[in-house]
Amino acid sequence: MSQQDHAHAADEPERNTMLPPPRRWLARLGPDERRWLTIAFVWCLILFTGMYVWLAIGEQQNPVESYRIDPVAFSTEVDAFIAEHKIEERDGAEIVAPPPGSDVYLQARQFQWRPVLQLERGETYRLLVSSTDVQHGLSLQPVNLNFQVLPGYLSVIEITPDETGEFPIVCNEFCGLGHHVMTGLVVVD
């Protein structure tokens, strides 16, 4: 070895690349890190608690009850409901006028909400909704009735229309190629 090589080796600390790097990640948290982690954790707790607070006082949650149901059985019930209360058919859509206060069915399927429901203002109905194929999303605006519709599950919600008019239903869960044309209608007289 020359004189120069010796000098160079002494300058650089010897490094064995097979050893792990210094364990800096086990160092104590700095004050800033600790402060922000505390703020983030407290904020998480506030939001988590907020879910239950809004459930109680916010009137933002739809009081939907859920039950298991066989999709084929549900389909049969919807067909029977439509056959019993159908008043007319317009552009292939079945328009159904169930008696006030009764159970009304709404079936979600690719790519349709059936039937069109004709309800009376001020009367209370139990709306029974399910899907007979894939997951859909029921969105009735502007009354903000909005929940997931799943095959095998029956969602039941009491509704009392307080305004007359036509209320479109859209599917807000992507369900296939015809998703964008999947609309339905509730008519309130």
Ligand SMILES: [Cu+2]
């Ligand atoms: Cu859809």
